[in-house]
Amino acid sequence: MRPADLPVVLQVNQANVPEVGDLDLDRLRFIVDEAAIALVVERMNERDPERSEAIVGFCLVLAPGSTYDSVNYRWFMQHHPDSMYLDRVAFTSDARGQGLGSQLYDTVDDIMREEHPEAPALTLEVNVDPPNEPSLAFHAKHGFVEVGRQISHGIEVSLMRRAVSPQA
Numbered sequence: 001m002r003p004a005d006l007p008v009v010l011q012v013n014q015a016n017v018p019e020v021g022d023l024d025l026d027r028l029r030f031i032v033d034e035a036a037i038a039l040v041v042e043r044m045n046e047r048d049p050e051r052s053e054a055i056v057g058f059c060l061v062l063a064p065g066s067t068y069d070s071v072n073y074r075w076f077m078q079h080h081p082d083s084m085y086l087d088r089v090a091f092t093s094d095a096r097g098q099g100l101g102s103q104l105y106d107t108v109d110d111i112m113r114e115e116h117p118e119a120p121a122l123t124l125e126v127n128v129d130p131p132n133e134p135s136l137a138f139h140a141k142h143g144f145v146e147v148g149r150q151i152s153h154g155i156e157v158s159l160m161r162r163a164v165s166p167q168a
Contacts, residue, residue, distance in 0.1 A: 001038040001058065008055045009040065016090040018155065019132050031087060034068045037061035037111050041091070041100050056095035059104055060087045063116060071152050072159065076123040079148065080161060084112055086124040096134075105142060109165045121163050123147075129156035 001009065010028050013020055023031070032038050041057035062068050062085045064077060073085050086108070091100060112119055126135045128149070136158065144160040151157075 001032060001040050005040050005055060005058075006032065009058045012055065012058060012090050012092055013088065015092065018130070019127060019135065020088045020090050021153070031060055031062075031068065034062055034066045035060045035087070036063035036066075036084065036116065037108060039104065039107060041095070041104055043095070057089070057091035057100055057104065059089040059108065061085065061108060061112075061122070062087055063119065071150070072125045072157065075148065075150060075159060076161075079159075080121065080123055082119060083121040083123045083161060084116060084119045086122055089124075101138060102142070106165070110167075112164050113167060119164070121161050123159070123161045125152065125157035125159050127155050128158045 006025060006028055010023070010025055013023060013028065037059070038061075039059050040055045042053040043056055062073060064081055064083070066073070068087070070087065073087065076083060076085050089101070089104065108122065112122065124139070124144070126132050126139055128136070139160055143162040143165070145162065146158045147161045148159040149156060150159065
């Protein structure tokens, strides 16, 4: 993720609230600076041939030891201190259902195996009240299991974990 990507990443994030947390550009910069893995998903922009690519998704993953103050990150660092934490992943509405999320998670696993071999697992949270059924189904399909629940900013979340997938 490049600094020039941040305004578009922020737009994608904000279009996905409340499934991901609300933030502003300064908070996004802070999280990106803290992130061990910060990826964007790009594809050819068919509507605007002047732009060769468009950002259609992103993810931010934090390693243990970050100063990030998220209550969910802190929970995982207390209960699964050697795991990486996927703080947020989001896609534009027209990019969903095309397998991009699965490809992105494969890339995250590849990076974790290569750059963070000491981290055996990836953790994250998904809203359960109000429910984010598509995300719960997606993460169950990809091997995530619930390891706890908590209330975060008035929303009940399922705290989930899965081992890094073996190299393909």
